[in-house]
Amino acid sequence: MIPLFLLTYGAxxxxxxxxxxxxxxxxxxxxxxRTAPIVIGITLAFAAKMGVAVAVxxxxxxxxxxxxxxxxxxxxxxxxxxLWRKPMERTESQKDAAASKAALVSFAxxxxxxxxxxxxxxxxxxxxxxxxxxxxxxxxxxxxxxxAVCAMVTKGALAASIGAGxxxxxxxxxxxxxxxxxxxxxxxxxxxxxxxxxxxxxxA
Numbered sequence: 001m002i003p004l005f006l007l008t009y010g011a012x013x014x015x016x017x018x019x020x021x022x023x024x025x026x027x028x029x030x031x032x033x034r035t036a037p038i039v040i041g042i043t044l045a046f047a048a049k050m051g052v053a054v055a056v057x058x059x060x061x062x063x064x065x066x067x068x069x070x071x072x073x074x075x076x077x078x079x080x081x082x083l084w085r086k087p088m089e090r091t092e093s094q095k096d097a098a099a100s101k102a103a104l105v106s107f108a109x110x111x112x113x114x115x116x117x118x119x120x121x122x123x124x125x126x127x128x129x130x131x132x133x134x135x136x137x138x139x140x141x142x143x144x145x146x147x148a149v150c151a152m153v154t155k156g157a158l159a160a161s162i163g164a165g166x167x168x169x170x171x172x173x174x175x176x177x178x179x180x181x182x183x184x185x186x187x188x189x190x191x192x193x194x195x196x197x198x199x200x201x202x203x204a
Contacts, residue, residue: 008147030163033102041106075112076191123148
């Protein structure tokens with residue numbers, strides 16, 4: 001089972017790390033929120049998304065591109081609104097609420113966007129291959145799910161850590177108003193690119 005775990009981890013990580021927009025989205029969120037709640041939120045979202053991918057197998061690639069694009073657009077717009085409404089200065093009494101909100105926003109940013117992406121399809125393909133047929137292994141879907149989630153969380157944690165480092169520099173050198181405008185603008189651009197990519201691939 002360890003070789004299957006490593007195969008899944010490596011395949012999903014490599015497939016996702018190049019040009020993935022959620023990598024940048026997580027980095028943007030990390031410039032506005034603390035790292036720990038972001039990692040909690042994205043871990044839960046990745047676990048749920050990869051669970052669906054492993055459960056339905058290759059059928060996930062048959063989701064209508066227009067539906068995926070609409071969900072993705074709504075997700076990025078919702079996250080952008082949450083970022084826009086985040087107070088520029090926080091009081092001590094708001095910190096706990098901000099942590100739970102950061103986890104919720106991070107969960108939504110990951111869970112509701114970019115379905116049928118290369119990471120999900122890779123996990124679904126591996127689960128389908130090793131769950132039945134000549135290459136079948138007992139417990140393969142669980143191992144594939146764990147490997148895929150670990151790969152996605154590694155990617156997200158790296159982005160969040162880099163974003164956290166950038167956050168410190170930003171807080172010292174950039175106006176909170178500029179950070180708000182730039183963060184919201186980047187999320188909207190990333191959302192638009194994701195929608196265009198989804199629709200383009202759907203007609204390819």
